Each structure stands twice: as C-alpha cells, then as structure tokens.
Amino acid sequence: MNTNQNIDMEKKENTAQTKIKVESLVKIFGNSPREGLKLLREGHDRDSIFEKTGNVVGVGGVSFEIKQGELFVIMGLSGSGKSTLIRCLNRLIEPTSGQVIVDDEDVAHVDLERLREVRRTKMAMVFQKFALFPHLTVAENTEYGLKVRGVDHKKGRHKALETLEIVGLHKWANRYPSELSGGMQQRVGLARALATDPDILLMDEAFGALDPLIRRDMQAELMRLQDELHKTVVFISHDIHEALKIGDRVAVMKDGYFVQVGTPEELVTNPTDNYIRDFMMDVNRAQVLKTGSITRKTIPFILGHGSVRSALEQMQRHQREEMYVVDRGNSPIGVVTTEALTRALERGIEDIKEVMEADFPKVQASTTIEEVAHLCQQELPLAIIDDQGEFKGVVEHSDILASIGRLKEVDGDTVESQPEEVAA
Ligand SMILES: Nc1ncnc2c1ncn2[C@@H]1O[C@H](COP(=O)(O)OP(=O)(O)OP(=O)(O)O)[C@@H](O)[C@H]1O
Numbered sequence: 363m364n365t366n367q368n369i370d371m372e373k374k375e376n377t378a379q380t381k382i383k384v385e386s387l388v389k390i391f392g393n394s395p396r397e398g399l400k401l402l403r404e405g406h407d408r409d410s411i412f413e414k415t416g417n418v419v420g421v422g423g424v425s426f427e428i429k430q431g432e433l434f435v436i437m438g439l440s441g442s443g444k445s446t447l448i449r450c451l452n453r454l455i456e457p458t459s460g461q462v463i464v465d466d467e468d469v470a471h472v473d474l475e476r477l478r479e480v481r482r483t484k485m486a487m488v489f490q491k492f493a494l495f496p497h498l499t500v501a502e503n504t505e506y507g508l509k510v511r512g513v514d515h516k517k518g519r520h521k522a523l524e525t526l527e528i529v530g531l532h533k534w535a536n537r538y539p540s541e542l543s544g545g546m547q548q549r550v551g552l553a554r555a556l557a558t559d560p561d562i563l564l565m566d567e568a569f570g571a572l573d574p575l576i577r578r579d580m581q582a583e584l585m586r587l588q589d590e591l592h593k594t595v596v597f598i599s600h601d602i603h604e605a606l607k608i609g610d611r612v613a614v615m616k617d618g619y620f621v622q623v624g625t626p627e628e629l630v631t632n633p634t635d636n637y638i639r640d641f642m643m644d645v646n647r648a649q650v651l652k653t654g655s656i657t658r659k660t661i662p663f664i665l666g667h668g669s670v671r672s673a674l675e676q677m678q679r680h681q682r683e684e685m686y687v688v689d690r691g692n693s694p695i696g697v698v699t700t701e702a703l704t705r706a707l708e709r710g711i712e713d714i715k716e717v718m719e720a721d722f723p724k725v726q727a728s729t730t731i732e733e734v735a736h737l738c739q740q741e742l743p744l745a746i747i748d749d750q751g752e753f754k755g756v757v758e759h760s761d762i763l764a765s766i767g768r769l770k771e772v773d774g775d776t777v778e779s780q781p782e783e784v785a786a
Pocket residue numbers: 391392418419420438439440441442443444445446447600
C-alpha cells in the first residue's frame with residue numbers, strides 16, 4: 363500500500379487588491395445609443411429597445427471587480443455580449459456609459475493619449491485567430507509589441523526570446539508562423555502579449571480555434587503561467603468546462619447581463635437559477651469540487667500533549683478508529699489507530715511516537731476530488747492540509763464516493779464531525 367501520497371497542488375495566489383472595477387457598464391450599438399440608454403434606464407429590456415429604436419444592447423449594465431492576479435472567466439453563449447464587454451475594457455469598443463476603473467483610474471473616460479499609454483503599459487490582448495504576421499518570424503512577431511513601443515531591437519529581441527522560452531518555443535524563434543501548428547501559433551500570440559509585460563491579459567476566446575487536445579494543453583499552460591507570473595487575466599469562453607477548469611471565478615453572461623458570478627465550486631454546488639443549473643447538468647463535479655469542500659473537521663491529537671493512554675481515551679470518546687497527530691505548528695506528522703494504541707498499552711508502551719504511523723495520505727485542500735479518487739482504495743482517511751501545510755481535517759473515502767454521486771449527494775456542504783470540545 364502506497365500511503366505516502368502528498369498531492370502538491372499550489373493554491374493560486376489571490377491577493378485582496380482590486381485590479382479592475384467595472385461599474386454599470388453599458389454598450390448599445392446603433393444610430394441612437396443615447397435613446398437606447400434612456401429606455402434601458404427606464405427598465406425596457408433588450409428586445410423592446412431593439413423594437414423601438416433599432417439599437418442593439420450588447421452589454422446592458424454590468425458591475426464587477428477583478429482582483430490582482432485573478433483569472434476571471436466570462437462565459438456565455440454566442441451573442442450574450444462577452445466580446446463586447448472585454449473590448450470595452452480596453453476601449454476597442456467605446457462603452458456607451460459606465461466606468462472601467464483600472465488601478466484607481468477610469469479608463470473609460472481618459473483621453474486618447476492616456477488610453478494609448480494604458481494599452482501600451484497595462485493591458486495586452488490575445489485573440490482567437492492568433493493575428494500573427496505571416497511574413498515575420500516567431501521572434502519578430504513576439505518582439506512586435508516592444509518595437510511599437512520604441513524598445514531598441516537588441517533589448518526587444520532579448521525580451522522576445524526570454525518570453526518564448528517561458529511558453530516553450532525558443533527553439534522555433536527563427537521559423538515562420540506557417541511552419542507552426544495551431545497550438546504553437548497561439549503560444550506565439552500569448553508570448554507576444556506577455557513580452558510587453560502587461561499587468562492585465564485580455565483573452566478573447568483565445569483557445570477557441572484549437573483542437574480539443576491542444577486546447578487542453580493550452581489551458582494547462584495558461585494555468586501554469588498564471589501561477590508563475592500572477593497576471594490579472596480576463597478570459598472569454600463559450601465553453602463551461604473550460605471556464606470551470608481554468609477560472610478562479612466565472613461570470614455567466616446572458617443577453618448582456620451577468621446571471622451569476624462565483625467560483626467554479628459555487629456555480630456547481632449553488633446555481634442561482636435554472637439557466638445556470640442547466641449549464642451545470644453535464645459538468646463532472648469531481649473535476650470542479652475541491653477536497654477542502656468535503657473536509658470533516660476533526661480534532662487532532664497534539665504530539666507532546668499526552669501518552670498512548672490519553673490518545674486512546676480521546677479516540678474512544680469520539681468513537682474514532684484513527685486519529686491524526688499534529689505537531690505544535692498544526693502540521694500532520696502521523697496517524698494512530700485504536701488497534702495499534704491498544705496493542706501498545708498491552709505491551710506497556712507509553713510513548714505515542716513509537717506507535718504512530720508516519721506513512722499516511724496527505725492532500726492539499728485545493729486538490730480536486732477527481733485527483734484523489736484513486737486514493738479511495740486506502741484504509742486511512744485523507745489528511746487535508748491548507749497551502750501552509752496546516753491540518754484542516756480529514757476526508758473519509760465514503761465522502762469522496764458521495765461527492766461524485768455514487769452514494770449520495772453532498773452538495774458541497776462541509777461535513778462536520780461532532781464539535782465536542784476536548785482537552786488534547
Ligand atoms: N458592431 C456591432 N453592431 C451591432 N450589433 C453588434 C455589434 N457587435 C455586436 N453586436 C451585437 O451585440 C450582441 C453581443 O455580441 P457579442 O459579439 O459581444 O457577443 P458574444 O457573446 O461575444 O458572441 P460570440 O461568442 O458569438 O462572439 C449581439 O446581439 C451582437 O449582434
């Protein structure tokens with residue numbers, strides 16, 4: 363039995379600082395957007411505004427905040443307003459009203475010169491169609507944004523090669539886009555955006571043109587880059603699986619509005635209406651739910667606080683067959699079972715260290731249930747730790763099975779043990 367599993371899933375850093383704050387953003391297409399806006403404010407819906415004025419409401423008034431380092435996905439069906447919204451953020455499309463505050467500055471209302479500066483220094487966009495220049499090499503394409511900014515060739519080339527290395531394409535620097543596969547071309551698109559070192563990446567259906575397998579690679583690549591570079595990413599997708607897989611938070615958009623914004627787990631376990639519920643119908647919950655959401659809070663035994671006898675008494679009181687032992691920093695360091703403790707007592711062993719099993723399954727709370735499902739075969743419950751390595755509780759194998767629907771629905775609630783206070 364291989365019980366020493368330590369699935370090391372780095373939890374994404376999500377600092378508290380707001381990077382983008384969008385307030386009541388509206389975009390109305392047509393000849394008389396002001397008239398459309400007036401009707402919108404009077405409470406008319408999209409269809410009614412179209413009938414009365416011929417104007418199309420692309421975005422009907424959305425407000426949201428994105429944190430520094432967050433990967434925020436806007437997901438919706440065709441025509442829901444995703445592209446319009448993301449283009450309003452850098453004003454490739456001029457908003458009709460509302461604010462787009464980036465680092466305390468309302469980008470929706472700065473003059474064109476300042477807007478160009480913001481685009482050059484803070485935001486870069488990655489498009490679905492790659493938009494590479496066919497007559498330029500991979501390195502030249504990557505360097506392009508830097509050249510436009512007036513960075514000298516030597517420096518620009520150095521930065522381009524460095525960035526190509528990050529996306530794994532440095533060996534292809536002197537090739538032309540036509541020699542590359544679709545996935546590789548999109549990596550160049552990504553490298554070109556990253557080369558300018560923007561704080562914010564705007565990605566409009568960036569992987570939409572890729573084959574499923576390559577798309578999966580690119581999703582993994584983006585998540586890896588995100589962990590490494592901590593950019594703020596706004597990612598548009600019409601694919602709910604992609605959205606739930608890569609997003610720290612996902613906004614589901616419909617007819618120009620956000621229907622629900624939440625973490626993938628919140629959307630799966632707590633859809634606010636039938637529209638969201640329908641989307642979640644064919645989602646594999648095990649791929650979305652984290653072990654942290656089914657962790658049973660349990661009281662561990664603190665090493666140094668007692669003897670074999672006191673550990674056994676504590677376990678009997680809690681009717682537990684096994685109990686994790688933590689050090690004074692609350693890190694799990696071993697597990698004891700009633701059987702081993704009883705045998706130790708019979709043999710007159712008093713020190714818990716001599717009885718403790720140090721080989722046990724340890725899993726980070728941010729690991730998905732799918733990733734730990736194979737550990738169901740093991741005898742011991744999983745010790746769940748946070749990203750600082752502190753003990754959070756245990757997951758029983760029945761919890762894993764229940765969460766993926768084989769025994770019963772858990773609906774993401776934390777399953778708690780009886781919170782009886784004991785002196786350790
Ligand atoms: N330039 C435009 N002029 C008029 N209407 C537009 C224009 N651009 C978009 N629209 C309309 O705005 C609405 C939102 O379009 P948008 O392209 O933002 O949707 P989307 O969710 O990105 O769709 P897709 O996934 O197909 O790109 C649609 O009804 C669309 O017809």
